[in-house]
Amino acid sequence: xxxxxTESHQFAPxxxxxxxxATTPPLLISQGAEGRLYKTTHLSADRPCALKYRPPKLWxxxxxxxxxxxxxxxxxxxxxxRCYRAGVPVPALYAMDLAAGWMMIEWIHxxxxxxxxNEWLGERPxxxxxxxxxxxxxxxVELMKRIGTVLGSLHRTGxxxxxxxxxxxxxxxxxxxxxxxxxxxxxKYALEGDVVLIDFGLATQSLADxxxxxxxxxxxxxxxxxxxxxxxxxxxxxEAYRVAFKKAPSVLAKLEDVRMRGRKxxxxx
Amino acid sequence: xxxTTPPAKRRIALGCEGSANKLGIGIIAHDDDGSEAIVLSxxxxxxxxxxxxxxxxxxxxxxxxxxxxxxxxxxxxxAGVPIVDINCICYTKGPGMGGPLTSVAIxxxxxxxxxxxxxxGVNHCVGHIEMGRAITGATNPVVLYVSGGNTxxxxxxxxxxxIFGETLDIAVGNCLDRFARTLEISNDPAPGYNxxxxxxxGGRVLLELPYAVKGMDCSFxxxxxxxxxxxxxxxxxxxxxxxxPFTPADLCFSLQETIFAMxxxxxxxxxxxxxxxxxLIVGGVGCNERLQEMMGGMAAERGGSVYATDERxxxxxxxxxxxxxxxxxxxxxxTPLEESTCTQRFRTDEVFVKWRK
Amino acid sequence: MEKRHLFERLYIDNATAGYEVHxxxxxxxxxxxxxxxxxxxxxxxxxxxxxxAERILSRAHLLSAIFTAMTSLxxxxxxxxxxxxxxxxxxxxxxxxxxxYNRFGIPPPPPARKDNEPPKxxxxxxxxxxxVLKLDTSSSPEKDDNPxxxxxxxxxxxNVKGEPTRLTDEELERxxxxxxxxxxxxxxxxxxxxxxxxxxxxRKQEMERLIIMKMAxxxx
Numbered sequence: 084x085x086x087x088x089t090e091s092h093q094f095a096p097x098x099x100x101x102x103x104x105a106t107t108p109p110l111l112i113s114q115g116a117e118g119r120l121y122k123t124t125h126l127s128a129d130r131p132c133a134l135k136y137r138p139p140k141l142w143x144x145x146x147x148x149x150x151x152x153x154x155x156x157x158x159x160x161x162x163x164x165r166c167y168r169a170g171v172p173v174p175a176l177y178a179m180d181l182a183a184g185w186m187m188i189e190w191i192h193x194x195x196x197x198x199x200x201n202e203w204l205g206e207r208p209x210x211x212x213x214x215x216x217x218x219x220x221x222x223x224v225e226l227m228k229r230i231g232t233v234l235g236s237l238h239r240t241g242x243x244x245x246x247x248x249x250x251x252x253x254x255x256x257x258x259x260x261x262x263x264x265x266x267x268x269x270x271k272y273a274l275e276g277d278v279v280l281i282d283f284g285l286a287t288q289s290l291a292d293x294x295x296x297x298x299x300x301x302x303x304x305x306x307x308x309x310x311x312x313x314x315x316x317x318x319x320x321x322e323a324y325r326v327a328f329k330k331a332p333s334v335l336a337k338l339e340d341v342r343m344r345g346r347k348x349x350x351x352x
Numbered sequence: 353x354x355x356t357t358p359p360a361k362r363r364i365a366l367g368c369e370g371s372a373n374k375l376g377i378g379i380i381a382h383d384d385d386g387s388e389a390i391v392l393s394x395x396x397x398x399x400x401x402x403x404x405x406x407x408x409x410x411x412x413x414x415x416x417x418x419x420x421x422x423x424x425x426x427x428x429x430x431a432g433v434p435i436v437d438i439n440c441i442c443y444t445k446g447p448g449m450g451g452p453l454t455s456v457a458i459x460x461x462x463x464x465x466x467x468x469x470x471x472x473g474v475n476h477c478v479g480h481i482e483m484g485r486a487i488t489g490a491t492n493p494v495v496l497y498v499s500g501g502n503t504x505x506x507x508x509x510x511x512x513x514x515i516f517g518e519t520l521d522i523a524v525g526n527c528l529d530r531f532a533r534t535l536e537i538s539n540d541p542a543p544g545y546n547x548x549x550x551x552x553x554g555g556r557v558l559l560e561l562p563y564a565v566k567g568m569d570c571s572f573x574x575x576x577x578x579x580x581x582x583x584x585x586x587x588x589x590x591x592x593x594x595x596x597p598f599t600p601a602d603l604c605f606s607l608q609e610t611i612f613a614m615x616x617x618x619x620x621x622x623x624x625x626x627x628x629x630x631x632l633i634v635g636g637v638g639c640n641e642r643l644q645e646m647m648g649g650m651a652a653e654r655g656g657s658v659y660a661t662d663e664r665x666x667x668x669x670x671x672x673x674x675x676x677x678x679x680x681x682x683x684x685x686x687t688p689l690e691e692s693t694c695t696q697r698f699r700t701d702e703v704f705v706k707w708r709k
Numbered sequence: 710m711e712k713r714h715l716f717e718r719l720y721i722d723n724a725t726a727g728y729e730v731h732x733x734x735x736x737x738x739x740x741x742x743x744x745x746x747x748x749x750x751x752x753x754x755x756x757x758x759x760x761x762a763e764r765i766l767s768r769a770h771l772l773s774a775i776f777t778a779m780t781s782l783x784x785x786x787x788x789x790x791x792x793x794x795x796x797x798x799x800x801x802x803x804x805x806x807x808x809x810y811n812r813f814g815i816p817p818p819p820p821a822r823k824d825n826e827p828p829k830x831x832x833x834x835x836x837x838x839x840x841v842l843k844l845d846t847s848s849s850p851e852k853d854d855n856p857x858x859x860x861x862x863x864x865x866x867x868n869v870k871g872e873p874t875r876l877t878d879e880e881l882e883r884x885x886x887x888x889x890x891x892x893x894x895x896x897x898x899x900x901x902x903x904x905x906x907x908x909x910x911x912r913k914q915e916m917e918r919l920i921i922m923k924m925a926x927x928x929x
Contacts (some may be wrong), residue, residue: 127772
């Protein structure tokens, strides 16, 4: 939810964004296979929100299209609510119109974890980070642990995300960083902040070790391909997960199996 | 054309395909600089089983054995090239039905020994992909491969055709074929073709069928079971959810709309994933105009385009085996006689694609 | 006009094109039964959303319901007879319309226990009024000069027997019944809330969010 798409609207925005000149004009942030993301406001200027819009797919039969939008967006909304009330850090749901294909969720100030890690790594010399080196106290290790803790709380709640990547996690800006705008300050706090999980479009409710292990495995693969220089630090995610989640041991045992038969998934990366 | 291209530098392959109910033999030529593939002949004979039945391996193998010589002679006559000019004999190594594959492999070996030509075993799916690329000119498309035996979403990366998504149970063509049997629709020229024609008369209602997409994978067995149930209900005179009677045409329409939407969706996911805007549809189901239309709509929304071939190349044929085999042959690939087996299971991503960068 | 400033015009982002929304709080309303009867009789002079102030946590809570109802109004997807009833049902976490009116509108008077017993006294209640007006196209949308709003206010002052008050979060903190809200929105035994021990502001903010989420999930 950080950088805005530089182009102005290539597509017509959803109707809900055209009724009223909102105090802040809507901004198209991204467009993916599943839909588009706008930044706008809910009720008033002091409630910035992300509007996820699934435009109708005109090539699909309209009845089928409406049915799919309804079940998928409805499913995502239900999962958000379930996570939020359990204290799992996810954006709050503000409003939803299943027939029109949009939902408004809390705007998370900050940047994707992927971007934060890459910016932080960009400042380091071109070496592979290794837990054996004296980098245990680096902010990156701390961030990995926070990710593991959050994943533990997610799985404890009975939800598997289905599409875990460092792009689907936000690093929520800390107040302290907001006050210190200097360059030194922004470096100092580069990896600080709470980890917030986003994009639950493929999430399901499950208590199965297998599903949880696959969830971790997908992240492990994505992490390795996105941040190859920090790949070895992924172990800190799993360690923190083990501490945070009582049922972690059996999930991590299953993760070994999943890795072994990762033949097909390994191509998906 | 022949006058400007020295015949010695032109390479020619004969391809034999019989992994399912089509027996196909084709002859292809690659010109000197490899920039063009010229179809010299493409002959096919299809084993058509009676309505309400599928083609069994034993009967199909028998058909292929009975027609091989006739089809091969026709292919040679159409091409008008002397046997001495042929560089290699290509055959389908798999995947497919064991009996029919073996019959054709034996025939290919026979030609190899008879004429003293080297053999090239070809992956059937790679044959479809390479032929589709050659005919349409799509350079680096996401490929949707849909046939009676296969349903895969494929993209090329680092010397392999990688499978991004596939069916978790039966193939989409198998689903259509079996539903045609349920409705006792004719298998001539193909059950899928007849379903498509019938579907054009439907559309008053969209009957609700399961929609089974998981990430980039999909599943069809649950849909078939539900469609069969609806067909039984229709025959028993039951009414649809809107209180009106429904017809076989409505069933075919609803089935096509549902399963093609799934196929287009997983293709779109793969396109977003690899950042491609080209789609190539290959395999027998790829002939379906409704599928092509839906895929075209999706590609257009993404600012891209869809590539498809007509029934000469979409449906199993010998020329695609000849073409893909010749591409491998040109990189030095050979299949020694003692290794010229075939296999029912042969994944697309097992093939090392040496001829692409 | 008398106390006209108490009749606040609401601006709701992404929702109020072509319409004006006005609101006020009436404290200690004594003629609730009469008002309810007007609603039941579909009296067109009483096209208001009357909302039980005891069941509203905050302005954002109420505004969320108005936003939802306004969206349905402009998209022509109202599930009830007009935008005013839609505001009331939008507050409920499920689709049960009768339940929504009883919970968030003017509740029915308590039933008499025996036939020969005189009807119980109906206690006064704090009532929020919301009025949606078509924007007068001849007037500027930027100015609060829609004459219909003045007429509406005059009608409310004449017919709602209570003390007109400006609708603020402070007033709502006084009127709200938290136990009721927790029951309606399933907020008992919520880990998120249970973990907040001290910070009352944070606690209220999280409660508000959970309530708004439940409302958004009404259609699922």
